[in-house]
Amino acid sequence: MAMVSNKFLAALAVEVGFHRHLRCAGTVVEDLNRKFVVEIEDLKQKANGRRDYWTAVENPPKCLADIVESYIGAIFVDSEFDFHQVERFFDAHVRCFFENMHIYDTFANNHPVTHLHNHLTLTYGCNNYSVMADEIPSVDGLPPRNVAAVIIHDRVIAHGTASSSKNAKVKACLAANDLLRDLRVELYRQDYGCDCEEVRTDQQAKGAGVSPVTTASQSDLLEVGTAI
Template sequence: MASISHLFYRFPQKDPQWLTEHKMAMVSNKFLGAVCVRIGFHRHLRHNSSIIEYQIREYVTELQEAERDSNGARNYWTTVKAPPKCLPDIVESYVGAIFVDSGFDYNEVQRFFDTHIEWFFDDMSIYDTFANNHPTTHLHHILTNHIGCRDYRILAQEIPSVDGSVARVIAGVMIHDEVVAEGGAKSGKNAKVKASLVALDLIKGMAPFEFRAKFGCDCKPLEGDGMKVLQEDLVGSAI
C-alpha cells in the first residue's frame, strides 16, 4: 500500500500499466532481499541449515560488491542474482509485525517506507525496463505492443492431489482460444512464469504477419498503437 500510494500521488499522469510495472520493482523479492541486507536483518535469522547459511553469505557478498561498484547508482540490486527467499520474507514479516504491534497505525508502516525504501526510487526512470525481465510481463508486451494481439489469456488451475502429496498448479497460455503453451509448479505464480517462458520461446523472432498466420490472429490494432505493426505487416506482404 505504501509503494502504490507513493507512485499514485507522485505520478498522477501515468496510466495503470505504468504504475503496475513500476510497483513490481518496489515490492519484488529481489528488492526486498537487498533491503534486508542493507538494514542488517539477515544477521538475525535463526536456522540450522548449512545450505541457507552458504546461500545468504554468497548473496550478501555479491550484493555488497555490486553496491561498491555502482558509483552511487540506486538500482545496484538489480544487477545481482535473486536472494534466498527467506530474506525478503523477513522484511515483509517485520513490516507486518510493526503494523500489528502499533495497534494498526499505518504511520509506522509509512515511516519504515520513508526511511528504508523511498531512497531507492527517487528516480523511477531507471526501472522502466524492470518489468520486462519478468516473463509474464514480457509476454504481455510482445503480444500487445509488438504483435497487436488482444485475444489471449494466461490461466492457472490447481490440480488436486490424489495420494496426499502436495497439490500442483498447471498454467496455460491461450491465444484465440487455443492453448499454445503450458507450465506446472507448486504455485499459480510460478506456473504462469513457466508457461510464459514456453510461449516466449515459441513466438521468439516472429514478425506480426507470421504470428497472425500461425495462430489465426485477426486482431485489429487500436488507434495510437504506433506504426511498427503496420510496417512489419507491409514488409511481410511484400515478401
C-alpha cells in the first residue's frame, strides 16, 4: 500500500523535516540522504500541488522511512498507548496526501514483485513460478546478507542480494522484469518449457463434466406414427 511504502515514508520525513536531525557515522548514507532531499524537493516544486509527487522517486533511503516509523512508535509508547496521539500526527501530516486515493490506483501495480506476478500470469498464462529468499550467515564479522531468486519451472532466471529479504526480492524481480520485458509469449513458453495454459485448458475441459451422448437402441425408440 502506498501509505506504508518506503517511498512515501522517506518523503514524509523530508516534508516534516526529520532528515535534518539524522546523524550518520559515515559519509555514504549522508550523501544518499542529501541527494534524495534534493530530488524530492525538486519533484514537489514541479508537481503543481499534486500530492503524489513522491511516487516518482527512485531508491529512497530506508533510514529516512525508519525515522518516521520510530517516531510514530515513540508517540504511541510515550502517550501510554493513546492511539489518539497517533491520529493527531496522521491528521496533521499524512491525511493530506491521501484525501484522493484514486491517484494511487496504479501504485501497487508498479511494484517490481507485483509487476512480475501480473506479467507472468496475465501475459504468459504461467503459474509455475516462485520468488524465494534466504539469509546468508555472517562470515568474518560481516553482517548477514539475504539472497532472493526468481524461479520459473524449476529454473532460476534472476537473483538479488540485500540486507533484508524484502529488498532482495525486489532486486531479483527487477532483474526478472528486465529479462522478460520484450519476450514474446511463444518464445517464453518455448524457452522455459511452460505448458501451464495447456494444462489449465485440459483441466477446465475435464471439469466441465460434459457427459457423452448415449445412443438408444432401436428397441428403446418410441415409434410415433403420423395420422393422415
